[in-house]
Amino acid sequence: xxxxxxxxxxxxxxxxxxxxxxxxxxxxxxxxxxxxxxxxxxxxxxxxxxxxxxxxxxxxxxxxxxxxxxxxxxxxxxxxxxxxxxxxxxxxxxxxxxxxxxxxxxxxxxxxxxxxxxxxxxxxxxxxxxxxxxxxxxxxxxxxxxxxxxxxxxxxxxxxxxxxxxxxxxxxxxxxxxxxxxxxxxxxxxxxxxxxxxxxxxxxxxxxxxxxxxxxxxxxxxxxxxxxxxxxxxxxxxxxxxxxxxxxxxxxxxxxxxxxxxxxxxxxxxxxxxxxxxxxxxxxxxxxxxxxxxxxxxxxxxxxxxxxxxxxxxxxxxxxxxxxxxxxxxxxxxxxxxxxxxxxxxxxxxxxxxxxxxxxxxxxxxxxxxxxxxxxxxxxxxxxxxxxxxxxxxxxxxxxxxxxxxxxxxxxxxxxxxxxxxxxxxxxxxxxxxxxxxxxxxxxxxxxxxxxxxxxxxxxxxxxxxxxxxxxxxxxxxxxxxxxxxx
Amino acid sequence: xxxxxxxxxxxxxxxxxxxxxxxxxxxxxxxxxxxxxxxxxxxxxxxxxxxxxxxxxxxxxxxxxxxxxxxxxxxxxxxxxxxxxxxxxxxxxxxxxxxxxxxxxxxxxxxxxxxxxxxxxxxxxxxxxxxxxxxxxxxxxxxxxxxxxxxxxxxxxxxxxxxxxxxxxxxxxxxxxxxxxxxxxxxxxxxxxxxxxxxxxxxxxxxxxxxxxxxxxxxxxxxxxxxxxxxxxxxxxxxxxxxxxxxxxxxxxxxxxxxxxxxxxxxxxxxxxxxxxxxxxxxxxxxxxxxxxxxxxxxxxxxxxxxxxxxxxxxxxxxxxxxxxxxxxxxxxxxxxxxxxxxxxxxxxxxxxxxxxxxxxxxxxxxxxxxxxxxxxxxxxxxxxxxxxxxxxxxxxxxxxxxxxxxxxxxxxxxxxxxxxxxxxxxxxxxxxxxxxxxxxxxxxxxxxxxxxxxxxxxxxxxxxxxxxxxxxxxxxxxxxxxxxxx
Numbered sequence: 001x002x003x004x005x006x007x008x009x010x011x012x013x014x015x016x017x018x019x020x021x022x023x024x025x026x027x028x029x030x031x032x033x034x035x036x037x038x039x040x041x042x043x044x045x046x047x048x049x050x051x052x053x054x055x056x057x058x059x060x061x062x063x064x065x066x067x068x069x070x071x072x073x074x075x076x077x078x079x080x081x082x083x084x085x086x087x088x089x090x091x092x093x094x095x096x097x098x099x100x101x102x103x104x105x106x107x108x109x110x111x112x113x114x115x116x117x118x119x120x121x122x123x124x125x126x127x128x129x130x131x132x133x134x135x136x137x138x139x140x141x142x143x144x145x146x147x148x149x150x151x152x153x154x155x156x157x158x159x160x161x162x163x164x165x166x167x168x169x170x171x172x173x174x175x176x177x178x179x180x181x182x183x184x185x186x187x188x189x190x191x192x193x194x195x196x197x198x199x200x201x202x203x204x205x206x207x208x209x210x211x212x213x214x215x216x217x218x219x220x221x222x223x224x225x226x227x228x229x230x231x232x233x234x235x236x237x238x239x240x241x242x243x244x245x246x247x248x249x250x251x252x253x254x255x256x257x258x259x260x261x262x263x264x265x266x267x268x269x270x271x272x273x274x275x276x277x278x279x280x281x282x283x284x285x286x287x288x289x290x291x292x293x294x295x296x297x298x299x300x301x302x303x304x305x306x307x308x309x310x311x312x313x314x315x316x317x318x319x320x321x322x323x324x325x326x327x328x329x330x331x332x333x334x335x336x337x338x339x340x341x342x343x344x345x346x347x348x349x350x351x352x353x354x355x356x357x358x359x360x361x362x363x364x365x366x367x368x369x370x371x372x373x374x375x376x377x378x379x380x381x382x383x384x385x386x387x388x389x390x391x392x393x394x395x396x397x398x399x400x401x402x403x404x405x406x407x408x409x410x411x412x413x414x415x416x417x418x419x420x421x422x423x424x425x426x427x428x429x430x431x432x433x434x435x436x437x438x439x440x441x442x443x444x445x446x447x448x449x450x451x452x453x454x455x456x457x458x459x460x461x462x463x464x465x466x467x468x469x470x471x472x473x474x475x476x477x478x479x480x481x482x483x484x485x486x487x
Numbered sequence: 488x489x490x491x492x493x494x495x496x497x498x499x500x501x502x503x504x505x506x507x508x509x510x511x512x513x514x515x516x517x518x519x520x521x522x523x524x525x526x527x528x529x530x531x532x533x534x535x536x537x538x539x540x541x542x543x544x545x546x547x548x549x550x551x552x553x554x555x556x557x558x559x560x561x562x563x564x565x566x567x568x569x570x571x572x573x574x575x576x577x578x579x580x581x582x583x584x585x586x587x588x589x590x591x592x593x594x595x596x597x598x599x600x601x602x603x604x605x606x607x608x609x610x611x612x613x614x615x616x617x618x619x620x621x622x623x624x625x626x627x628x629x630x631x632x633x634x635x636x637x638x639x640x641x642x643x644x645x646x647x648x649x650x651x652x653x654x655x656x657x658x659x660x661x662x663x664x665x666x667x668x669x670x671x672x673x674x675x676x677x678x679x680x681x682x683x684x685x686x687x688x689x690x691x692x693x694x695x696x697x698x699x700x701x702x703x704x705x706x707x708x709x710x711x712x713x714x715x716x717x718x719x720x721x722x723x724x725x726x727x728x729x730x731x732x733x734x735x736x737x738x739x740x741x742x743x744x745x746x747x748x749x750x751x752x753x754x755x756x757x758x759x760x761x762x763x764x765x766x767x768x769x770x771x772x773x774x775x776x777x778x779x780x781x782x783x784x785x786x787x788x789x790x791x792x793x794x795x796x797x798x799x800x801x802x803x804x805x806x807x808x809x810x811x812x813x814x815x816x817x818x819x820x821x822x823x824x825x826x827x828x829x830x831x832x833x834x835x836x837x838x839x840x841x842x843x844x845x846x847x848x849x850x851x852x853x854x855x856x857x858x859x860x861x862x863x864x865x866x867x868x869x870x871x872x873x874x875x876x877x878x879x880x881x882x883x884x885x886x887x888x889x890x891x892x893x894x895x896x897x898x899x900x901x902x903x904x905x906x907x908x909x910x911x912x913x914x915x916x917x918x919x920x921x922x923x924x925x926x927x928x929x930x931x932x933x934x935x936x937x938x939x940x941x942x943x944x945x946x947x948x949x950x951x952x953x954x955x956x957x958x959x960x961x962x963x964x965x966x967x968x969x970x971x972x973x974x
Binding site for chain 2: 080086088096098100200204205208209235236237238239315316318321323325327328329338342362365366370374
């Protein structure tokens with residue numbers, strides 16, 4: 001049974017189509033594994049019975065035409081799912097049941113995938129360790145000397161679930177690194193597509209100009225397949241790009257001979273563990289061996305990316321989260337009048353990190369501070385984008401580490417928001433520039449914890465980074481070191 | 488012009504001038520809302536026209552309604568304003584129970600329409616009132632506080648309806664100018680079919696900015712804004728009250744605090760809502776869910792080329808082509824219903840007579856009965872017939888007034904009235920000559936006196952002729968025959 005859950009999405013769907021495997025035995029394999037994996041706390045909501053019923057239906061009616069037919073998939077609890085509780089891992093949306101389905105997830109179900117449940121994440125996707133969830137922290141299937149580690153964030157339930165074989169693949173969202181950093185922490189592949197590649201309709205918003213849904217999978221081919229399914233123009237999202245859909249899996253190609261790879265000197269940061277630098281150097285060697293041409297480049301405004309991000313993202317969030325006011329849906333704490341009801345509801349309904357960001361966002365948008373913070377940040381954002389535009393005149397892709405460290409212990413950084421924010425130092429510039437980037441598992445540190453490398457691409461050129469990642473993946477040929485210690 | 492502008496308020500220290508500027512909120516005539524496809528029908532059951540977007544459900548996104556953009560451009564062109572090919576939507580953030588998103592989508596820095604003007608016909612000549620800008624925004628819902636002793640209710644049917652905020656320059660100087668301004672603006676929008684101007688249903692309402700200054704001064708005083716006034720009469724009353732209040736304060740040595748006030752329609756007074764110090768900080772910032780609104784020039788040109796004839800142009804045409812006086816023409820074009828009625832009467836009768844009869848006789852009746860032209864007791868067709876009866880000498884103007892009185896009672900066909908009551912004009916020259924010869928024969932003495940120079944007796948002969956024809960003799964013919972016979 002457990003062999004089924006180790007299959008990649010591409011392998012699994014092939015076997016189901018050829019009837020080598022039934023949808024039901026596949027679903028059963030995942031369901032039984034999920035039931036035995038409660039310790040990891042990856043799920044906020046499970047829909048296991050419905051999953052079994054859906055699988056039976058697929059077998060009975062031989063509904064095998066969709067590319068994901070019979071693939072059991074759990075999704076981040078930020079995607080609204082029709083008639084299934086959607087909380088954004090917040091108390092304020094506890095028991096909220098959307099009467100509609102997000103565009104991205106409806107594409108999954110339309111392709112024949114089966115919903116397993118909703119995966120834990122940082123509250124409203126605000127966090128880098130999954131510790132801000134109102135439903136408890138998620139545990140990384142990798143351990144350090146037997147100690148529990150964070151799975152990264154905000155898509156920590158996603159990364160942990162893929163790494164622990166609790167879902168065949170998943171979709172997360174990435175606002176400042178929320179797909180790539182947890183992918184790096186758990187030894188899986190995470191792809192943040194170009195802003196506008198996938199519809200944001202039906203995804204609970206954190207920072208609208210940065211949020212983007214993307215695949216989190218066991219390998220690069222699976223990410224290509226998932227992107228094929230979930231991408232595409234959506235007239236319900238004004239910021240989605242009306243461009244031709246790619247054919248990512250079919251176009252996947254290991255040949256990167258002559259590909260120009262940029263190495264940005266600004267990504268060498270203080271206190272970066274030596275093994276990360278070593279891994280990066282190895283990555284450069286592997287690329288060279290595959291025939292790529294390495295070029296040193298400069299992205300001079302990189303150092304401003306983090307402060308810029310921590311102005312723009314909270315600013316948008318402070319406005320996006322205003323709708324959670326206890327009036328219409330979700331949690332309400334009564335008060336003697338409207339104002340007191342607002343205060344009680346939001347004080348009790350939101351966790352500390354969310355409140356911190358709402359306050360930062362409210363502050364930077366206030367009259368008298370707007371020009372100095374928000375407006376300035378928008379200008380710097382443009383400069384960061386210009387840096388990439390200039391660099392991409394010289395190179396086809398940019399190679400960097402995904403995160404400045406491996407997974408850390410639960411509670412290690414919860415009292416130091418700045419050190420927590422520093423986790424996003426390599427991922428945030430990509431969101432500010434709206435570019436695609438992929439993190440692939442590239443090695444282990446001295447404790448056997450996974451480390452990722454990031455490939456950044458040109459706007460709407462996911463194919464090039466998928467191909468580069470595909471080539472690297474073969475070179476690295478890493479095997480998962482997850483032992484089922486929790487079972 | 489014999490009349491001069493004379494609206495100055497007498498204070499203890501001299502004469503004061505009132506400076507007024509309006510911010511008009513006009514509901515766009517459109518079947519769907521600004522960012523959703525919900526219906527905009529007035530008077531439907533509460534919360535029956537609310538989409539997921541209007542209710543600000545999690546993950547919902549706004550999509551601009553192109554028709555509303557067209558309507559705003561059309562209105563801008565009707566106000567001879569600059570159309571901005573680049574405009575942006577901003578979020579205006581504040582909490583209120585009937586504002587589901589926690590922000591209103593509006594246009595702050597880059598409105599869709601720039602400077603324009605409105606021509607006002609005042610008794611002392613025409614006056615140009617400047618328009619500062621016109622921008623698109625969403626309406627909020629409605630809070631209902633009087634249905635339950637302990638709860639308030641919210642109706643979101645209005646939530647998201649498209650409004651145009653039309654910001655006027657502080658160019659108005661009297662309540663009459665304000666009335667003219669609003670009427671003219673409403674008339675233009677009705678001609679364009681961009682706003683029905685129905686103030687009872689809240690389709691048109693205004694914030695009124697009032698300040699005062701000594702006659703001769705060119706400085707602007709500190710203004711107070713009277714919020715949400717929904718009738719022209721209330722605007723006039725509010726201005727008069729507010730101006731007097733400000734003058735009193737200044738004359739007693741006080742200063743005006745910039746503040747927002749509301750108008751109490753029962754007590755006919757304005758009251759402070761909030762002062763500048765506790766004004767909302769709306770934290771405007773560009774809405775990241777919407778792209779900038781970029782208009783192709785061809786889109787604007789197409790609208791420009793399809794504009795109907797507007798009141799100002801129509802007025803000039805009526806004056807030039809049909810020799811109407813400026814006064815008559817401006818009354819006829821002032822309202823689209825009036826103008827339509829007029830065109831219908833005039834096209835089959837006589838432009839000049841039609842204007843006279845409408846303005847003097849018909850408006851007299853409408854005023855007396857408190858009716859609008861669309862409820863006129865006399866149909867355009869019948870008035871047209873009446874005018875033709877005068878034109879072809881079937882009846883005299885004097886008789887026509889009697890016929891008109893009959894028509895008002897039951898909108899009867901004037902021809903029928905004339906025939907049934909035997910009011911047809913005696914216009915047979917032979918018959919009239921016989922009657923006149925008879926009169927002259929019977930009044931030989933007076934004929935002698937007339938011929939000896941007593942010209943006044945001519946009236947006596949006319950009177951006798953009318954008496955002998957029961958008032959139906961054609962006065963023009965009688966005059967001619969008498970002159971001939973008395974030579």
